[in-house]
Amino acid sequence: MSDIGTGGLALREKLIFEHSRPGRSGCRLPQLDVPAAHLPPDLERDGIDGFPEVSEVEVVRHFTRLSSWNYGVDSGFYPLGSCTMKYNPKVNEAAARIRGLALLHPYTPVELCQGALALIHHLEELLGEISGFPAVSLHPAAGAHGELAGMMVIRACHEKRGNPRRKVLIPDTAHGTNPASATLCGYEVTPLESDGFLSAATVAAAMDEETAAVMITNPNTLGLFEKEIGAICAAVHAKGGLVYCDGANLNALLGLSRPGDAGIDVMHFNLHKTFSTPHGGGGPGAGPIGVTKELEPFLPLPRIVREGERYLFDYDRPDSIGRLRAFYGNFAILVRAYTYIRMLGAAGLRQAAEMAVLNANYIRSGLEGHYHLPHPQRSLHEVVFSDQHLEGDCHTIDVAKRLIDLGFHPPTVYFPLVVKGALMVEPTETETRESLDEFCEAMVRIAEEAKTSPGLLKEAPRRTIVRRLDEVLAARKPRLRWRRENS
Numbered sequence: 001m002s003d004i005g006t007g008g009l010a011l012r013e014k015l016i017f018e019h020s021r022p023g024r025s026g027c028r029l030p031q032l033d034v035p036a037a038h039l040p041p042d043l044e045r046d047g048i049d050g051f052p053e054v055s056e057v058e059v060v061r062h063f064t065r066l067s068s069w070n071y072g073v074d075s076g077f078y079p080l081g082s083c084t085m086k087y088n089p090k091v092n093e094a095a096a097r098i099r100g101l102a103l104l105h106p107y108t109p110v111e112l113c114q115g116a117l118a119l120i121h122h123l124e125e126l127l128g129e130i131s132g133f134p135a136v137s138l139h140p141a142a143g144a145h146g147e148l149a150g151m152m153v154i155r156a157c158h159e160k161r162g163n164p165r166r167k168v169l170i171p172d173t174a175h176g177t178n179p180a181s182a183t184l185c186g187y188e189v190t191p192l193e194s195d196g197f198l199s200a201a202t203v204a205a206a207m208d209e210e211t212a213a214v215m216i217t218n219p220n221t222l223g224l225f226e227k228e229i230g231a232i233c234a235a236v237h238a239k240g241g242l243v244y245c246d247g248a249n250l251n252a253l254l255g256l257s258r259p260g261d262a263g264i265d266v267m268h269f270n271l272h273k274t275f276s277t278p279h280g281g282g283g284p285g286a287g288p289i290g291v292t293k294e295l296e297p298f299l300p301l302p303r304i305v306r307e308g309e310r311y312l313f314d315y316d317r318p319d320s321i322g323r324l325r326a327f328y329g330n331f332a333i334l335v336r337a338y339t340y341i342r343m344l345g346a347a348g349l350r351q352a353a354e355m356a357v358l359n360a361n362y363i364r365s366g367l368e369g370h371y372h373l374p375h376p377q378r379s380l381h382e383v384v385f386s387d388q389h390l391e392g393d394c395h396t397i398d399v400a401k402r403l404i405d406l407g408f409h410p411p412t413v414y415f416p417l418v419v420k421g422a423l424m425v426e427p428t429e430t431e432t433r434e435s436l437d438e439f440c441e442a443m444v445r446i447a448e449e450a451k452t453s454p455g456l457l458k459e460a461p462r463r464t465i466v467r468r469l470d471e472v473l474a475a476r477k478p479r480l481r482w483r484r485e486n487s
């Protein structure tokens with residue numbers, strides 16, 4: 001089998017502080033030819049203890065070496081479930097760097113940035129058409145920020161109706177950020193059990209006049225489409241509640257199903273997942289929300305409106321939840337998403353979703369029999385395995401670490417929580433059949449190694465510069481800044 005994890009000259013690298021030598025410098029400043037200005041003495045300090053003194057070549061090599069330790073979608077397969085690490089076409093980057101867009105100052109008067117406003121307005125319309133919602137706001141800066149915005153909209157609507165209500169129902173297959181968003185909006189969270197699919201009967205039994213909303217992730221974190229979504233919406237609406245959909249997994253539905261048509265009231269998109277963007281490590285992103293006509297007045301300020309051929313900011317919206325952030329969203333991410341949607345068109349988006357589902361199921365059948373499948377039915381864009389049948393006392397974490405040795409980024413591990421020892425694989429549509437085959441070969445090899453030489457898994461990763469770390473210690477006692485030894 002191919003072994004793409006071997007080889008290469010990976011250079012070890014010290015901390016920049018350890019390179020430091022007194023008096024060494026990377027630049028020479030010209031002689032001062034103006035009078036020296038001084039800050040007030042209480043703002044001045046003699047020096048910074050331990051500040052690295054290094055030459056230019058040391059700085060360049062230091063950061064170049066560190067950058068070569070990186071792994072990204074441009075270097076290899078990145079099956080991190082729930083994160084949709086699809087390849088980001090370079091044309092998106094080219095569009096985001098167009099000078100007139102990239103250098104636009106956020107305080108540019110509206111008359112001078114009509115092109116950018118037109119792009120934002122058109123992107124809102126396109127997202128509305130894709131999802132089935134009549135109104136979309138691009139303000140939120142991430143998926144979880146979209147959840148917060150959506151739940152604030154729900155609260156504002158209930159307040160307007162006379163009672164904000166107290167509770168929000170969230171199934172066990174929802175994304176972990178959902179309960180946090182509901183709690184931040186002042187709601188108590190009631191968890192709902194499901195067997196992989198949430199049943200309308202469970203929702204109807206839990207609904208009452210104090211329940212503000214149900215927050216449902218669809219497709220859910222098991223990669224399954226909530227088959228009873230229409231009946232769930234009806235049960236919630238019957239008691240005056242609203243339905244929030246975490247639409248971060250929309251990649252599986254593009255052109256196939258529109259959440260707005262199912263009766264959902266609010267949904268957020270993760271543009272940085274569904275519509276490509278280099279992401280990971282916490283950003284940048286964009287988490288727009290789509291809402292029904294009834295909820296439109298509550299959307300964040302300002303709205304961009306079109307009057308004839310002109311685009312304007314509309315602040316005159318008394319029911320709005322107000323401003324969510326500075327300016328108007330993460331604009332460069334919006335440009336990338338817009339480019340992606342326009343490049344693919346309707347047929348291309350649908351094909352992307354179909355390919356994402358096909359690729360996930362290709363991996364499912366490639367690994368069936370080698371890894372335990374807690375939910376044997378066909379999934380959509382991602383597939384969840386568990387470590388239940390793994391031999392040699394090997395566990396999910398050992399598989400993940402051994403994959404690194406074989407040249408793959410590990411899948412998401414131990415999530416979703418409803419599956420013990422979960423390994424959640426999301427290949428996305430952008431992978432070739434060859435890379436899916438290589439990944440399956442590596443996974444099968446690891447399952448075999450667990451039987452025959454479990455030490456290979458237990459000691460992995462062996463080919464990386466940094467071996468297996470004590471993640472618990474790192475989380476409990478993080479060392480976030482360098483200090484001189486013995487200080």
Ligand SMILES: Cc1ncc(COP(=O)(O)O)c(C=O)c1O
Nearest residue numbers: 082083142143144175246248285
């Ligand atoms: C299903 C789901 N919901 C919400 C989020 C939160 O999105 P973000 O990380 O942009 O806040 C994610 C993140 O990947 C997700 O997968």
